[in-house]
Amino acid sequence: MLALHGWLSGIYAMPPSLLIAMAMANLTYGLFSFSLAIRRVRPRALIVLLAVANATWAIACGVAALVLASTASMFGLAHLLIEGLLVGALAVFEWRWREQLLRAP
Numbered sequence: 001m002l003a004l005h006g007w008l009s010g011i012y013a014m015p016p017s018l019l020i021a022m023a024m025a026n027l028t029y030g031l032f033s034f035s036l037a038i039r040r041v042r043p044r045a046l047i048v049l050l051a052v053a054n055a056t057w058a059i060a061c062g063v064a065a066l067v068l069a070s071t072a073s074m075f076g077l078a079h080l081l082i083e084g085l086l087v088g089a090l091a092v093f094e095w096r097w098r099e100q101l102l103r104a105p
Contacts, residue, residue, distance in 0.1 A: 013073040029054075051091050051094035
């Protein structure tokens with residue numbers, strides 16, 4: 001997304017700066033979640049932070065979809081809504097299974 005933000009901006013009918021921000025958030029999430037995944041023991045606070053961050057991002061995607069509903073293309077709105085649903089589901093699972101996520105199998 002970061003490399004293609006200019007092209008996607010035209011397809012999504014969304015500002016390039018928003019796509020760059022989304023790409024940076026996704027990269028940050030990926031690095032953070034990977035850093036947790038490779039640990040044998042994961043601090044509870046970091047698992048909670050991950051769940052809260054995902055819930056916050058899901059809400060942000062929904063708000064962005066509402067704000068951009070009149071200008072973004074169907075592809076852009078679909079991306080925001082689907083990403084929001086997927087990340088929201090991750091937040092629910094991470095919260096529900098936070099105790100099991102503390103230790104690697």
